Amino acid sequence: MDWFVFLALLQDGITTGAIYLLLAIGLLIVFSVTRVIFVPQGDLLAFGTLTVAALQSGRLPGTLWLLDGVSVLALLASLFQGRRAAMRGLLAWGLYPAAVTAAALLLAPRELPAVSILLALAIVTPMGPLIWRFAFRPVAGASVLALLILSMALHFVLIGLGLVFFGPEEASAPPITDASFDLGSLNVSGQTLAVLASCGVLVLGLRWFFGATIHGKALRAAASDRLGARLVGIDAGATGALAFGLASFIAALAGVLIGAITPLSYDAGFDIGLKGFVAAIMGGLVSYPMAAAGAVLVGVLESLSSFWASAYREVIVFTLLIPVLVWLSLRSGSPEDRA
């Protein structure tokens, strides 16, 4: 293996690592606030890619009608919960989907890449809060295991919907930039830099959001102590919706970014989500910097093991979990102590 090969592998690994990092962040936000391991996040990533692809070919994606349909249910439900909830529901589940649908109807035939990307983000992002509203909020107090099982079930529901909406074929998203330049003998594509830049902007944006805004602080409070947060008047329903909204936005963004590098099919999201989960586990499902390091490690390890022993790549990546779990459990003491 010479330097060229090593650098090329490193570039490949860091690019995929950045995608895993995005998913790990989404998983961490949702888990710390609601204790849900958000398995369907990977499917929302595939929704992101396929929604852009559909809009780019001038078709209206099935996800748009899903958004409209479930939003109507959420709107009806909110009408029975007092005036304030009804007003809020009208805004979030009435006006917003109506505006997105109108924009999609008007703009989809133009097939402009930037517009398609923004529309896809606008369509997929509300899926998170809707999933929270109908699937998780009614059972928010259940055990982590029960929530995980529910999460798995939702994954299968979304995969089925994905097949109905988009069919079995793969599709790709439009690249944000076509530029590419040579760094020595290494060819770096603009899309790779776009992935890394988006990742950086998102991390800084989240840092500002959690540090400087009232909603971000509410999320942090709910994450550090759910009961305490409720006692000081933080609405558990709203923080949950916000956490799921952030996660689905991140998933859609990751889908748009990676979809331009490689075509995805409706069922490709789960594997990517699983790698993001491995990264999040490395952060013990609490630490963002550790999860970031884990994501890059998974990406680079995947790239290197593809080179050395491609048939065993998944084995190598997932085996990495074992020492990490051993170390985590040793560090946090025996299970009896934690309980």
Added chain:
Amino acid sequence: MKARLFAAVMAMGMLGATAAAQAQIKIGAILSISGPGAAMGVGYKGAFDFFPKEIAGQKVEYIIRDDATDASTGYTIAQKMISEDHIDAFIGPSLTATDAAVAPLANQAHVPMIAMAPYEYDPTKQPYTFNDAQPLPLMVAEVFKYMQQHGVKTIGYIGFSDGWGDQVLAGTKQAAAADDMKILADERYARTDTSVEAQALKLISVHPQAIMMGNSATPAALPVVALRHLGYKGGIYGNHGIVSPAFIKVGGGAVSGVIADTSPLVVYTQLPDSNPIKAVASTFMKEYTAKFGPQSVNPFAGYSYDAMLLLQGAIPAALKVAKPGTEQFRRALRDALEKTHGLVGVSGVYDMSPTNHNGQDSRAAVLVEVKDGAWRAIQ
């Protein structure tokens, strides 16, 4: 009272007699119409719309059931078809795994079956099993013949990390040994992978003259794009699993020049007029595309159609021996199928024998190349 009972018994007896006289040939088809195999199942099923309602003066009933791309469902359906529908022959199953599950059942009940997916078995041990899909080694051998003519001595292999990747590799090894070529690398990736950059780098680092791919459908475009992006200049070859318009759509300009084998039906319009398959395929496809559209051409409808042609060719001989619905008829049908000689189908030409229940030769494989955004037959 007695007279009335007698009349009733007589009437029932006559009913039974007419039923026997009207005995029709029943053919059971087990297809994967829903589930992950649905994209292929649509093709398999579409062909049945154009099957004859009568063969050699006998009415034919086709019973089509969906196994939902699940072998155990297929097995249950096969059991029902044998014990309740009393079918005379199976068309299908259309999935390799279901073929393997149903074959013992069909052989035990002495019901001839024409499997429609590549399925390996010993016809002397499963005398009732026939297969009209091209065996993989036959297809791969055609690709290697072309490589050898173009002076390729070393190849790199990249395929799926699943059964299909293993099957194509086995075929590749067999053909490479026969043609005295060296396989320098064996790289694998999963259908859902998002990057094969590393595998492509590895392949390039061992400098093969050509790349052979053991993958299928649109994920097959991924290594081609990566190899071309990294500046690989050698030839890239694939198997029939990649030959579809979707492969070109996903791969774009990078897949130009990729060569693969395919069923003659897929490029029937480009076959030379001297090829007997062209006339049969044109007749079938004229009806098929009129109903399903010009973009609907696919190899899978051809396997259903050939299964029907095989049965159509064998049924007259079997009718001379016994009536449909009897074991003697099924036995005679099997014997007649085994004697099929020079039957021109849309996927190949069939010459069966007791040791060869597929009967196809190199005429069942056509080489195609991606040129100007479409698959073109190499003459």
